[in-house]
Amino acid sequence: MSLWPYTVFLLLFILLTSSNANNEQRLHLKRLQRTHQSNSPSCYSQKSKSENGATILEMQHKDYCSGSVTNMNRNHQKQLIVDDDIRVRSIQASIKNIISGKIETLSQTKIPISSGVKLHSLNYIVTVTLGGRNTTVIVDTGSDLTWVQCQPCRLCYNQPEPLFNPSVSPTYHKVVCNSSVCQTATGNSGQCGNDLQDCNYVVSYGDGSYTRGELGQDHLVLGSTSVENFVFGCGRNNKGLFGLASGLMGLGRSDLSLISQTFETFGGVFSYCLPSAEAKSSGSLVLGGDSNTSIFNNSTPISYTRMLANPQLVTFYFLNLTGVTIGGVAIQDSGFGKSGMIIDSGTVITRLPPTIYKAVKAEFLKLFSGYPFKQGVSILDTCFDLSAYEEVNIPTVKMQFEGGGEMEVDVTGVLFIVKSDASQVCLALASLQYDDEIGIIGNYQQKNTRVIYDIKQSQVGFAKETCSF
Ligand SMILES: *[C@@H]1O[C@H](CO)[C@@H](O)[C@H](O)[C@H]1NC(C)=O
Ligand SMILES: *[C@@H]1O[C@H](CO)[C@@H](O)[C@H](O)[C@H]1NC(C)=O
Ligand SMILES: *[C@@H]1O[C@H](CO)[C@@H](O)[C@H](O)[C@H]1NC(C)=O
Ligand SMILES: *[C@@H]1O[C@H](CO)[C@@H](O)[C@H](O)[C@H]1NC(C)=O
Ligand SMILES: *[C@@H]1O[C@H](CO)[C@@H](O)[C@H](O)[C@H]1NC(C)=O
Numbered sequence: 001m002s003l004w005p006y007t008v009f010l011l012l013f014i015l016l017t018s019s020n021a022n023n024e025q026r027l028h029l030k031r032l033q034r035t036h037q038s039n040s041p042s043c044y045s046q047k048s049k050s051e052n053g054a055t056i057l058e059m060q061h062k063d064y065c066s067g068s069v070t071n072m073n074r075n076h077q078k079q080l081i082v083d084d085d086i087r088v089r090s091i092q093a094s095i096k097n098i099i100s101g102k103i104e105t106l107s108q109t110k111i112p113i114s115s116g117v118k119l120h121s122l123n124y125i126v127t128v129t130l131g132g133r134n135t136t137v138i139v140d141t142g143s144d145l146t147w148v149q150c151q152p153c154r155l156c157y158n159q160p161e162p163l164f165n166p167s168v169s170p171t172y173h174k175v176v177c178n179s180s181v182c183q184t185a186t187g188n189s190g191q192c193g194n195d196l197q198d199c200n201y202v203v204s205y206g207d208g209s210y211t212r213g214e215l216g217q218d219h220l221v222l223g224s225t226s227v228e229n230f231v232f233g234c235g236r237n238n239k240g241l242f243g244l245a246s247g248l249m250g251l252g253r254s255d256l257s258l259i260s261q262t263f264e265t266f267g268g269v270f271s272y273c274l275p276s277a278e279a280k281s282s283g284s285l286v287l288g289g290d291s292n293t294s295i296f297n298n299s300t301p302i303s304y305t306r307m308l309a310n311p312q313l314v315t316f317y318f319l320n321l322t323g324v325t326i327g328g329v330a331i332q333d334s335g336f337g338k339s340g341m342i343i344d345s346g347t348v349i350t351r352l353p354p355t356i357y358k359a360v361k362a363e364f365l366k367l368f369s370g371y372p373f374k375q376g377v378s379i380l381d382t383c384f385d386l387s388a389y390e391e392v393n394i395p396t397v398k399m400q401f402e403g404g405g406e407m408e409v410d411v412t413g414v415l416f417i418v419k420s421d422a423s424q425v426c427l428a429l430a431s432l433q434y435d436d437e438i439g440i441i442g443n444y445q446q447k448n449t450r451v452i453y454d455i456k457q458s459q460v461g462f463a464k465e466t467c468s469f
Contacts, residue, residue: 023328024367024393025411029386029422045134046127046282047469048223054289055223055266057126058469059139061277062244077418081378084348084442091142091342092437095313123443124274124345125245126285129221130232131169136161137249139272139285141345141453144257144315145203147211147233148247155237161246166216166234175199175215181231185215185256201233209240211248222287227262251345251453252315259455262287268455271296272345273467276412276447283467296450298463305405307458308340316342317453319460320402321439324356326363327395333359337402341439343451343460349379349416349430350442357431364427367395377418380426387423397429399441407441407462410448 046058151163166172177192182199198214213236220230266288275283308318318340374383397409416428452461
């Protein structure tokens with residue numbers, strides 16, 4: 001037997017181990033478990049500040065705020081994944097309806113406004129001031145209308161803050177049904193109330209959650225920036241957020257969204273850094289400012305990719321995913337670059353087209369080997385029992401986008417810890433059911449990343465950042 005193949009193997013081995021430094025990251029499983037057990041504070045009335053012309057709002061994970069991180073048990077984690085599946089299925093269903101012509105665009109369904117969003121899976125909250133009152137809302141890039149629960153209320157879920165009361169806000173006024181605001185907001189399909197005064201709206205979310213009421217306008221203060229006559233939904237009949245926030249902030253791409261309504265103030269630029277629920281830290285939602293300058297605390301340069309135009313799906317932000325690397329190995333698949341992927345703050349787990357997911361999973365299993373397997377949970381099918389390990393090295397996952405944009409998935413975003421004793425830990429990526437469904441970049445993979453949405457220049461930027469406020 002010749003020694004030659006053996007030498008080649010050795011050489012390869014040395015090459016592989018010497019490049020490991022950049023291609024894997026260390027995850028401390030035991031340290032994560034300890035933070036799960038700490039006491040979480042309540043975090044309503046989150047802070048804000050202004051720097052270099054930008055407004056910075058503190059942003060936190062709702063589980064961290066509500067204390068449910070402390071019961072990070074299997075049922076809670078599993079429910080989160082099941083809810084996430086429902087959100088994605090309803091996004092896919094509304095996309096199909098639009099593409100097949102059943103609904104022409106999401107914006108034309110404004111009354112009733114449909115949304116692919118599953119409310120309960122949305123995770124990140126900020127506090128703004130509406131009509132003079134602090135109001136904590138869920139942040140969502142996957143829908144447009146901002147709304148709050150409104151008094152008098154026919155059906156409201158419990159919320160920690162007092163309900164918004166239009167009659168005590170001197171700056172509140174209704175959007176009247178025959179106004180141009182109502183016409184624009186509702187795509188000329190306005191359903192006037194009995195007195196022909198109210199501009200009624202309904203937003204139905206995919207899981208049976210909904211908000212209905214009438215559109216109003218009031219003074220919105222974001223940090224120290226005032227927005228006059230901000231159009232929002234005064235929700236009289238709401239179901240779905242389960243007492244975690246007073247309403248929702250819509251950061252989608254179309255006319256009604258907060259970003260469109262504040263275009264003159266913030267120039268169509270916003271960004272976020274999503275903290276992980278386990279780390280006791282805050283993140284930030286930054287509105288405005290020069291998208292070039294150093295208001296961010298990023299540790300790598302910002303890389304940009306263009307937003308794809310999708311005239312049919314006006315709410316969502318689409319990007320062109322051109323590649324994925326796992327531990328430095330580029331995944332080969334002809335599915336890359338074929339259709340846009342949605343980048344979403346509300347979906348948790350990233351969904352990849354089936355062929356891409358299969359290739360990613362195979363490479364991950366090659367590099368993350370030797371650990372005992374465990375059965376899957378809902379959409380997560382690649383799971384391990386890591387309870388015997390203090391820490392593990394996991395391959396670095398990078399997503400590459402057209403034009404050189406690159407997002408390196410934070411070490412906390414590669415594995416999903418289903419059981420807090422690490423006896424069930426899964427690869428935090430999932431497959432779509434069909435190749436013609438639209439991929440989604442979820443918030444679990446966006447943690448500790450500065451994600452910049454620059455609508456004016458039609459681009460999205462990524463940089464590594466340890467979220468803080
Ligand atoms: C609103 O929140 C800010 C902090 O974010 C706090 O300083 C202020 O007192 C609050 N106002 C009211 C009326 O609660
Ligand atoms: C809306 O209707 C009111 C009367 O109900 C009328 O006075 C007003 O001029 C109308 N506005 C528009 C823009 O048509
Ligand atoms: C960012 O910088 C480039 C060149 O340095 C400039 O052309 C562009 O206008 C800047 N963007 C903003 C939002 O100021
Ligand atoms: C970056 O860090 C500095 C110092 O901690 C802080 O003042 C600033 O607000 C941070 N910027 C953002 C966008 O969080
Ligand atoms: C994505 O980018 C690749 C490489 O630049 C290009 O060939 C492809 O046409 C793009 N896909 C879309 C949907 O724009």
